Amino acid sequence: MNNQQTMDALKTHEIPGRVTVFSGKGNLPAVRVETEAGEAEVYLHGAHVTGFRKKGEEPLLFMSGSSDFLPDKPIRGGVPVIFPWFGPREGQPGHGTARITDWDLTESLLLPDGAVRLSFHLPCEEAAGVEFIVTVGSSLVMEFVVTNTGTADFTFENCLHTYFQISGIHGIEVAGLKGARCLDSLTGTERVEEAETIRFTAETDRIYQDTAATAEIRDPGLGRSIFVRKSGSMSTVVWNPWIEKARRMPDFGDDEWPHMVCVESCNVGEHAITLAPGGRSVLRVEIDSAPLA
Ligand code: TA6
Numbered sequence: 001m002n003n004q005q006t007m008d009a010l011k012t013h014e015i016p017g018r019v020t021v022f023s024g025k026g027n028l029p030a031v032r033v034e035t036e037a038g039e040a041e042v043y044l045h046g047a048h049v050t051g052f053r054k055k056g057e058e059p060l061l062f063m064s065g066s067s068d069f070l071p072d073k074p075i076r077g078g079v080p081v082i083f084p085w086f087g088p089r090e091g092q093p094g095h096g097t098a099r100i101t102d103w104d105l106t107e108s109l110l111l112p113d114g115a116v117r118l119s120f121h122l123p124c125e126e127a128a129g130v131e132f133i134v135t136v137g138s139s140l141v142m143e144f145v146v147t148n149t150g151t152a153d154f155t156f157e158n159c160l161h162t163y164f165q166i167s168g169i170h171g172i173e174v175a176g177l178k179g180a181r182c183l184d185s186l187t188g189t190e191r192v193e194e195a196e197t198i199r200f201t202a203e204t205d206r207i208y209q210d211t212a213a214t215a216e217i218r219d220p221g222l223g224r225s226i227f228v229r230k231s232g233s234m235s236t237v238v239w240n241p242w243i244e245k246a247r248r249m250p251d252f253g254d255d256e257w258p259h260m261v262c263v264e265s266c267n268v269g270e271h272a273i274t275l276a277p278g279g280r281s282v283l284r285v286e287i288d289s290a291p292l293a
Pocket residue numbers: 074087094095161185205237239262264
């Protein structure tokens with residue numbers, strides 16, 4: 001949905017040496033943030049974080065080289081903002097409308113610790129005030145905030161559908177989800193996760209429910225662990241498309257599936273959120289990394 005702030009309006013939010021507004025791929029407006037500790041890139045289309053790296057490190061986020069950058073298409077990779085529903089919906093865009101809407105940049109702020117905070121607002125949303133706040137520093141902190149500004153209850157799903165850059169899907173493992181209820185989206189089966197860590201040997205598409213746990217992506221190939229710390233989220237989705245699904249996705253390279261994994265912080269299914277009028281919900285995710293212990 002096209003609601004593009006003019007470049008002149010966007011450039012009023014620039015901070016010399018820290019925040020730069022530019023015309024990105026597909027001539028879509030984007031914001032580059034550079035701090036002493038880390039740097040990031042965010043497109044106004046979908047308020048989509050397309051890059052984050054800590055100083056001197058490999059990027060933490062995966063971006064597909066085949067991604068579209070079109071007004072009516074989602075960007076493939078980075079952090080798709082999924083709202084107000086997760087997954088397919090008859091006659092509607094998959095994973096909701098927020099990721100294919102042009103958001104407004106409402107504030108850029110240099111914080112005392114040297115980090116930069118960007119605030120985005122989702123226009124044309126009647127029932128709720130929707131903000132997305134991105135803080136770039138030695139980690140990436142994202143807060144998805146929904147306030148029910150209507151006069152009736154408002155129910156929605158939300159998800160920060162993060163794509164992580166990894167050395168190779170066969171060599172990584174994801175820890176932190178043991179004991180969570182696991183809904184397998186491919187088989188429709190449900191079980192409790194008994195493994196200490198998740199390893200990948202085929203297409204994997206799982207919704208872990210009733211979990212507020214930090215997920216850790218252990219990547220010996222890159223000698224690092226990525227931590228996905230969250231609050232205000234009771235669902236975690238783990239996804240890798242593997243060979244056949246990758247081939248079926250036109251905006252995803254056939255050879256890209258070994259180099260990414262999605263660990264998504266959400267509230268989906270029975271954890272969909274219902275806000276009474278005036279109610280407020282905050283989904284907060286911090287992405288950080290450390291040398292592999
Ligand atoms: O989060 C996992 C998932 O729901 C998968 O089923 C897969 O469809 C993925 O999202 C990507 O969805 P998209 O609509 O972005 O192609």
